[in-house]
Amino acid sequence: MEDLKSRxxxxxxxxxxxxxxxxxxxxxxxxxxxxxxSAQCTDRQVNKVTAELFPIANTPEKIxxxxxxxxxxxxxxxxxxxxxxxxxxxxxxILFEKYDSSVPRTFDGLIELPGxxxxxxxxxxxxxxxxxxxxxxxxxxRVANRLKLAEGQTxxxxxxxxxxxxxxxxxxxxxxxxIWHGRxxxxxxxxxxxxxxxxxxxxxxxx
Numbered sequence: 001m002e003d004l005k006s007r008x009x010x011x012x013x014x015x016x017x018x019x020x021x022x023x024x025x026x027x028x029x030x031x032x033x034x035x036x037x038s039a040q041c042t043d044r045q046v047n048k049v050t051a052e053l054f055p056i057a058n059t060p061e062k063i064x065x066x067x068x069x070x071x072x073x074x075x076x077x078x079x080x081x082x083x084x085x086x087x088x089x090x091x092x093x094i095l096f097e098k099y100d101s102s103v104p105r106t107f108d109g110l111i112e113l114p115g116x117x118x119x120x121x122x123x124x125x126x127x128x129x130x131x132x133x134x135x136x137x138x139x140x141x142r143v144a145n146r147l148k149l150a151e152g153q154t155x156x157x158x159x160x161x162x163x164x165x166x167x168x169x170x171x172x173x174x175x176x177x178x179i180w181h182g183r184x185x186x187x188x189x190x191x192x193x194x195x196x197x198x199x200x201x202x203x204x205x206x207x
Contacts, residue, residue, distance in 0.1 A: 004201060005165050008147050011197050012177040019176035021127055024050065028103035028128045029095070030058050032113075033088055035120045041078045049078050060092035060101045087115025105129050118156065126172040134162050134171045139182025146186060146204040 022043040025031040030050070037046045053074050057066040066074075072085040091113045095101050103124065104110050110121035122135035134140070136155040140162075144150040150161025166174045185192045193205045 005149055007201055008149060008198055009166060012181060015197050016177040016180045019180045023047065028124065029060065030054055031128050032103055032124055035123050036087055036115045037075060037078045037084055040080065046078060049075055060096040063088060063092040064096060090114040126175060132168050132171040134159050134175050137179065140175065140178040142188060143178045143182045143186050148203050
C-alpha cells in the first residue's frame with residue numbers, strides 16, 4: 001500500500017510540478033482576505049472581486065476606513081457577503097489593534113481571527129510564509145479519499161492522514177497537486193478517469 005501511495009504522489013508531482021495558487025494577491029493580508037472570500041466561491045470570482053477591492057482597501061486600516069457596508073457591497077458577488085464582510089472587518093480590527101496590522105505567522109495566531117479555520121490558516125502559512133502545511137479544501141478532501149492516500153470523514157482526519165504519507169518538505173506543494181487534480185480531472189460528480197494519469201493505480205477509477 002505504501003508503494004502505491006508513493007507512486008500516486010510521484011505521478012501527481014510530475015503532472016502538477018509547476019502548480020501555483022490561482023488566487024491573486026501581493027501581501028499576507030491580501031491572501032488572508034482572498035482565502036476568507038473563497039469559501040464556497042470560485043477563485044476566479046474571488047479574483048474579480050479583489051481586483052475591485054484591493055486597489056482601494058488592501059490593509060487592515062483601509063478596510064476599517066472603507067466601512068462594513070461598503071465592504072459588503074463590493075464583496076457581494078462572492079456570496080455569503082454579510083458573514084464574510086463581518087469576518088474581514090473584525091479581523092482587520094484585531095490585526096490593527098493587536099498585531100500592528102501584520103498577519104500572524106503562527107497557526108494558533110491565525111485561527112483566533114474571525115473567519116479563519118484550519119484550511120485558511122494552513123493556506124496562509126504554506127503559501128505566504130513558506131511553513132509546511134496541508135490545507136484541506138473540498139478538492140483535496142475528495143481526491144485524497146478517492147486515491148485512498150488519506151481516508152477520513154472530516155478535513156482534519158484527511159489532513160493528518162496526508163501528513164503521515166507525504167514528506168514534510170513536500171506538504172505545501174502536494175496541497176497544490178491535489179487541488180489542481182480535483183479541479184482539472186477528478187471532478188466531484190463525473191471524474192474524467194479516462195484522461196487521468198493515475199487511472200491505472202486509482203482504487204476508485206470508473207474506467
